[in-house]
Amino acid sequence: MNSQEVMDSYDKHVLHTYGRQPIVVDHGHGVKVYDLDGNEYLDFFAGIAVNNVGQTNDKVVEAIKEQAEKVIHCSNIYYNEPCAKLANTLAEVSDFSKVFFSNSGAEANEAAIKLARKYTGKGEIITALKSFHGRTMLTVTATGQEQFSKPFKPLPPGFKHVPYNDIKAMEDAISDDTCAIMLEVLQGEGGINVADKKYMKDVEKLCHDNNILLIIDEVQTGIGRCGTLFAYENFDIKPDIISLAKGLGGGVPIGATLATEEVSKGFVPGDHGSTFGGNPLAAAAANATLSVIKEENLLDNCKEMGEYLKEQLNTLKDKYDFVSDVRGLGLLVGVELTMEGGDVVDKMREKGVLINCTAGNVLRLAPALIIEKEDIDTMVEKLDQVFAEL
Numbered sequence: 138m139n140s141q142e143v144m145d146s147y148d149k150h151v152l153h154t155y156g157r158q159p160i161v162v163d164h165g166h167g168v169k170v171y172d173l174d175g176n177e178y179l180d181f182f183a184g185i186a187v188n189n190v191g192q193t194n195d196k197v198v199e200a201i202k203e204q205a206e207k208v209i210h211c212s213n214i215y216y217n218e219p220c221a222k223l224a225n226t227l228a229e230v231s232d233f234s235k236v237f238f239s240n241s242g243a244e245a246n247e248a249a250i251k252l253a254r255k256y257t258g259k260g261e262i263i264t265a266l267k268s269f270h271g272r273t274m275l276t277v278t279a280t281g282q283e284q285f286s287k288p289f290k291p292l293p294p295g296f297k298h299v300p301y302n303d304i305k306a307m308e309d310a311i312s313d314d315t316c317a318i319m320l321e322v323l324q325g326e327g328g329i330n331v332a333d334k335k336y337m338k339d340v341e342k343l344c345h346d347n348n349i350l351l352i353i354d355e356v357q358t359g360i361g362r363c364g365t366l367f368a369y370e371n372f373d374i375k376p377d378i379i380s381l382a383k384g385l386g387g388g389v390p391i392g393a394t395l396a397t398e399e400v401s402k403g404f405v406p407g408d409h410g411s412t413f414g415g416n417p418l419a420a421a422a423a424n425a426t427l428s429v430i431k432e433e434n435l436l437d438n439c440k441e442m443g444e445y446l447k448e449q450l451n452t453l454k455d456k457y458d459f460v461s462d463v464r465g466l467g468l469l470v471g472v473e474l475t476m477e478g479g480d481v482v483d484k485m486r487e488k489g490v491l492i493n494c495t496a497g498n499v500l501r502l503a504p505a506l507i508i509e510k511e512d513i514d515t516m517v518e519k520l521d522q523v524f525a526e527l
Contacts, residue, residue: 256403329471
């Protein structure tokens with residue numbers, strides 16, 4: 138099929154739930170992807186912060202090949218070694234001793250919500266305005282952006298939304314039925330909004346004082362994206378539950394809900410499940426991904442390149458008055474504009490660079506953690522050219 142045939146097939150047979158960019162990705166490696174027409178793109182979006190170790194990382198590909206030749210799926214009725222190894226590793230590198238495996242971020246958040254309600258026996262969960270927790274009926278209701286949930290009413294009960302970084306609003310929202318507070322330490326879909334460190338510490342104290350669980354949604358921010366393996370580590374807090382997904386599998390779908398030993402007691406056999414969760418193929422990919430991050434010191438590279446990226450972007454902020462802010466953690470960075478950002482995304486694609494716009498006017502940059510200064514310089518140069526044309 139040529140590019141037009143692929144796009145026509147999507148238009149004819151695939152539900153229209155995405156505003157897709159007009160390129161057909163054919164292959165990629167590292168921080169580059171190529172379309173069916175042979176055009177090269179510098180990828181500063183990484184599949185929505187998924188390809189943290191780059192496109193088709195050699196070690197991840199090899200792990201997938203080796204596992205695929207053994208067994209791809211066996212169900213959770215049986216044990217499998219890659220899943221056991223992954224559970225061991227996550228326990229070793231985190232503050233949690235138990236994990237439930239699923240297939241996506243929404244599923245990881247569903248499990249977190251169910252576990253919090255089951256463990257506490259209460260039903261209410263407080264989340265933040267501008268948050269994003271998934272597309273299932275439960276997680277879209279947890280999401281603090283009405284445009285995602287309003288079309289699907291009636292919605293499941295049990296959620297409150299309060300302003301982000303507002304501890305008074307959070308405190309006022311707590312009731313006798315509150316079982317958990319669920320937050321992102323950096324709101325990705327909400328506009329790359331970073332939590333105040335004091336706010337997160339105050340939320341943690343509120344939880345402790347009121348016997349409420351603290352859930353941190355790390356679907357987009359986890360697995361090294363923000364310069365530490367888990368973004369909450371930047372805030373000196375210890376949640377009771379976290380959710381992971383995007384970057385964990387090196388591109389292979391996988392979700393994970395991590396919980397403390399005590400909170401994990403809320404689930405007993407039969408309470409929750411997933412046919413594909415923790416399958417050997419996804420677990421093998423995740424094991425390889427975590428190994429690459431450690432062996433290649435990608436957390437250090439993320440911190441260094443993240444600071445360099447913001448420094449370079451701030452030169453554009455000083456140059457153009459329509460750039461109102463540059464913010465983020467590690468290699469999840471937002472450039473806030475005083476105008477809609479969709480045209481900038483299109484013009485950057487035409488110049489061979491893939492970026493994204495979220496919240497209407499915030500350019501979202503989330504390159505692979507292997508990104509180098511040369512790549513950042515190229516992207517900023519192209520962005521400068523686009524800004525100069527506006």
